[in-house]
Amino acid sequence: MAKELSSRSENYAQWYNDLVLKADLAENSAVRGCMVIKPYGYAIWEKIQGELDRMFKETGHSNAYFPLFIPKSFLSKEAAHVEGFAKECAVVTHYRLKNSADGKSVIVDPEAKLEEELIVRPTSETIIWSTYKNWIQSYRDLPILVNQWANVVRWEMRTRLFLRTAEFLWQEGHTAHATKEEALEETEKMLGVYAEFAENFMAMPVIKGIKSANERFAGALETYCIEALMQDGKALQAGTSHFLGQNFAKAFDVKFQTKEGGEDYVWASSWGVSTRLMGALIMSHSDDNGLVLPPKLAPFQVVIVPIYKGEEQLTQISIRVKELISKLKTLSISVKYDDSDTRKPGWKFAEYELKGVPVRLAIGARDLENGTIEVARRDTLTKETVSIEGVETYIQTLLNDIQTTIYKKAFDYRASVTREVNSYEEFKIEIEKGGFLLCHWDGTTETEEKIKTDTKATIRCIPLDGDKTPGKCMVTGKPSAQRVIFARSY
């Protein structure tokens, strides 16, 4: 099976698509641009959801649910929001079908036209702030720290599984605060949560930064982001956290009585990550043999394959395996025992390699005699035969090691393709090689646009950490406050 994958060096885009399909993660559906997330892919998403949800709750947030539909007029209430936001949306105009004259199909009932069209939410700031108006009267009602797990639709013309789909799943946090400082603090706190999740769970190093005005979320005063680097040298924006100022409060007239008895508009943040993270996860670690999953997000961390001839051997092996499973479970290690008889061990080995299961155990009749078991790790593709006695703690250590190793590998790769570039001539050559380029920029949209037009590279972010030495813009020679990160991106 694994042989059917394209190689990364040959055709990276094809390799990605092959992998998503063959590892049973997702596929295209009958509806243009909408994907089906298959059970194995969804199980990874559930792990992502579970960890993020826990982190949101630990930082004081609650979940809620707001309508799928947004009245069309809401979108134009916040000027920058409607101006900057893509207008490719799914529009509901009717609310009823009826039988066709021949009775063989259904048609849209022309009588059932909505007075005002409804937009399938591309993001929920407008419907949520129209709701918050009723929730907020006084400082006592603040802060509101709410998150929503939902589906959203943006009618993308060119779609790619997980990376860019018309419908996708995401979470969107929407918070309301009494002061600017508190809203800014929240915006930055959630960026920190995203970065911690990306690094500790996805094993994906990210750079925290601020978007240039050009790349800012429509309606935000400031957009914070985490940027990751894929194996092909292209950047991927993995999460954003927006400081919305009082823009949406003003658009929906959400005022509150302050502690001091005055009146003010409410301050806001919003922040989100989506099923796009699945694409980032896949591209961060996988190889030409298939998926490589970090143990902390693998639907099952260990798979056990019995090697046997006949029922009696299988019975003997299964007794030993079940003892081991119970020990692994005590250590909170998730495990699948694949004793199905419809497939041969070789097929199973290839299958679980393709699916990125971190550790594969194989046990046969000779292992029973010798008290051994074969342990194979997915990330390095190495294997060894060890004593089955105490192997559970060995596996526990191994899983931690895999988590650390793949993070380090991704980190080292990123470091190897991150470099400072000082002239625009050099930039044009270097950008073709991929990676993060640290360059001085004069802070203007014109220069940013020129670079984009010339080279297809964009400013991924103005990094929050690291070198803050001023310099001169590589294009115009004008002053630059600090180096920013350029890359081509997903």
Add this chain to the structure above:
Amino acid sequence: MAKELSSRSENYAQWYNDLVLKADLAENSAVRGCMVIKPYGYAIWEKIQGELDRMFKETGHSNAYFPLFIPKSFLSKEAAHVEGFAKECAVVTHYRLKNSADGKSVIVDPEAKLEEELIVRPTSETIIWSTYKNWIQSYRDLPILVNQWANVVRWEMRTRLFLRTAEFLWQEGHTAHATKEEALEETEKMLGVYAEFAENFMAMPVIKGIKSANERFAGALETYCIEALMQDGKALQAGTSHFLGQNFAKAFDVKFQTKEGGEDYVWASSWGVSTRLMGALIMSHSDDNGLVLPPKLAPFQVVIVPIYKGEEQLTQISIRVKELISKLKTLSISVKYDDSDTRKPGWKFAEYELKGVPVRLAIGARDLENGTIEVARRDTLTKETVSIEGVETYIQTLLNDIQTTIYKKAFDYRASVTREVNSYEEFKIEIEKGGFLLCHWDGTTETEEKIKTDTKATIRCIPLDGDKTPGKCMVTGKPSAQRVIFARSY
């Protein structure tokens, strides 16, 4: 606050609506028929989801995700499905907005009309079976045991929070099997899961049964259901499980190679419960003071309110409370400590009563001296002062007792209004009093329709358990195989 609720006897429907609003469970949104599920309501839904999801996984199911949109033509592929299913659907006809001529608003771009309209899923059989066609070739690919948590839209004209809304949240299981027996077994198994969940977690007694042909799901050969009885004597269908036969496999041409080398259409089931369960939960146990929640689904089972004068007393109390919280957590009891200084204890008492928190603890300076704490239970509204030493195990027992007590109360109520009725004259009188009426029926749709027209009562189900003695139809005198359950319903 609680005083603002209408009483049940005065106006049951108003009481329900007041309660949903005032207990912060949900509210109507700016979009007709769509609700906002508020954080406290959503926290209950998350408990419901968590338990059901665990039960689905324990019975071998995996989650997946299918598109929000269904091509219009798909709906007419299964004849009975399109015929019987309500055609009140949200229809997407366009995919782009543009600025209006005056630049002040957005309009639908007439150029961006879809070739084929898309329907926002009212249920997903069609899109899922069009997908399963690609997943199933051989008996080795079966069974498929998939569930989806999703939002669905049915354009209801008269909506009520949770009970009937245009958009609602639900889960829909869709399974594929090699044999009729296996598909039927699955249909019944999931009905059992729903019944177990309703009784053990929601503390809501239900009757398992089969729907009459008239009330069957459009496209199913048989619809199983669980029926509950609300405090106003009206029935509520709490979950359905459909045996779909080979109808959808035939409509979408899903065949498989059998183990014996032949070819056959795949057998199917589908099953679902929705946020309607929230309505059932609220109406099963709550009283004129507010919500009464079963401990197993309460967002927090215990609330602790300190009664203090001044910071120093609060500090002393908080030390004692924090010890108790840590003991409660060891016993997996969820607890909220409300030491906020913006509200008085009396306000808090009323608030948590309204919100149905099963156990409320109050502790003041005198309690500290005496080593006591006040324990109030929500269901009976009784309270007592007990020693704080070992109170955690006392509370554990109390929570179990509340769970059992409210189930028993609902069970006894149902028993008190469930009776056999033998003549149609009697039926017309009895149906006005509410409750479940066990009657003989001749099995025809005509008779069922007549009864519905005359009395607004429907057959809730043909019960699976209980008395199976044959008799004569109360309306026509024709033979009846067993008594069926009639009621007016939500």
